[in-house]
Amino acid sequence: MPPGSLPYALPAIGQAVAIGVNTADSIRPAAYASSSANWAYSLFNSYGTGTFVPDYSPAGAFVIAASGGHTAPGNVDAAIFDFTDARWKLLSNANGVTARQSDYTASETNTSPYYELLTAAAGQVPAPAHLYQSVTYVPSSLGGGARGSYLMVRGSASTTSALQGTGIHRMDLSSGLWTRATDDTIDLLYSIPVASAVFDPVDKRAYLIHDGFHAQNYLPYIDATDWHVKQTPTYPYPEAQQGPGYSVTFLDPVRRLLIMQRRSYPLRALDLNNISAGWVALTTVGSQPSEYENQWAFYPPDGRFYTRGNTSGQVLTRLTPPAGDWKTGAWTFSPVTISGATMPNHTTTGGEQPHYATFFYVPALASLAWIAGESSPVILVKPGPP
Numbered sequence: 001m002p003p004g005s006l007p008y009a010l011p012a013i014g015q016a017v018a019i020g021v022n023t024a025d026s027i028r029p030a031a032y033a034s035s036s037a038n039w040a041y042s043l044f045n046s047y048g049t050g051t052f053v054p055d056y057s058p059a060g061a062f063v064i065a066a067s068g069g070h071t072a073p074g075n076v077d078a079a080i081f082d083f084t085d086a087r088w089k090l091l092s093n094a095n096g097v098t099a100r101q102s103d104y105t106a107s108e109t110n111t112s113p114y115y116e117l118l119t120a121a122a123g124q125v126p127a128p129a130h131l132y133q134s135v136t137y138v139p140s141s142l143g144g145g146a147r148g149s150y151l152m153v154r155g156s157a158s159t160t161s162a163l164q165g166t167g168i169h170r171m172d173l174s175s176g177l178w179t180r181a182t183d184d185t186i187d188l189l190y191s192i193p194v195a196s197a198v199f200d201p202v203d204k205r206a207y208l209i210h211d212g213f214h215a216q217n218y219l220p221y222i223d224a225t226d227w228h229v230k231q232t233p234t235y236p237y238p239e240a241q242q243g244p245g246y247s248v249t250f251l252d253p254v255r256r257l258l259i260m261q262r263r264s265y266p267l268r269a270l271d272l273n274n275i276s277a278g279w280v281a282l283t284t285v286g287s288q289p290s291e292y293e294n295q296w297a298f299y300p301p302d303g304r305f306y307t308r309g310n311t312s313g314q315v316l317t318r319l320t321p322p323a324g325d326w327k328t329g330a331w332t333f334s335p336v337t338i339s340g341a342t343m344p345n346h347t348t349t350g351g352e353q354p355h356y357a358t359f360f361y362v363p364a365l366a367s368l369a370w371i372a373g374e375s376s377p378v379i380l381v382k383p384g385p386p
Contacts, residue, residue, distance in 0.1 A: 014384030048131025068128030129155030286333030
């Protein structure tokens, strides 16, 4: 998108800028009119958040939908930040489900495996849930609709009973209609709530990598060409990881890798061109982030990955791939200080300070984006030179 047509200036190299004509709090549904805290709890503080959808508009949008669960206030609509006009918008669901602050009980759903709300007059609305990182998007080119679709791979800690659904749902961002993406379900084998959904546009697959991935010798994925759940070829069982925090998994589009990072454990990679070879422990130098659940974003202008610790102020962590063989070369962690607009800390519940998926790349702007919470501006960042 040409910068001249944007209602804001893009950051210079090494700088951050704050954008936005409103905040996420300003689009609260009427049911939340008396409680900014409950709306913030549902969107940002109930263990999970949204995903970037590039097809929503010329510059793309960040979307949070079906968030809440385990007594957190439920959100059946979509909170959308549109990078084209720098505005938060509310897309009400087209299923006839009225917004409310309270979470849903299991008896208000059709129960396992889908946990869909019985009050829906059309389609299928998943009960709001802790999303962790298990949401991604469906591009227009794969049937996502004119603006793409928000894809909820499955819901964890759904309903007041913290039940775990294994269904796959999508919200069409043109119409607001929730439907099942498929009648298939994800067989987790290892029942653990935290997971990453990673969409690979080359193979047109959405992989699900859960925190107990060592209990499986394959990955489940959704094939976006026929919308069936399938399994990768088997591979050697990964080494178990136990200890503080959870994992985050992200795509390396250059080397065609899924990369998993978890504090206190080696960085690992799975070659999507040779899945049967299994996960490989990578050689690293520098300090891995001490926080966890912080999504890494690939930054095409310099071919590196970046993340922001929840309390790291103006400092990003950069991950630089090796120039040679990715299996034997050193992957380098290093700090990068950003000037310009202040990058506020993420709002969160508890002491573990997760922000999951609110740091990401916006291709049309050639910038990284950071969304800290319900009352903060959206921050655009262009990391400095090496």
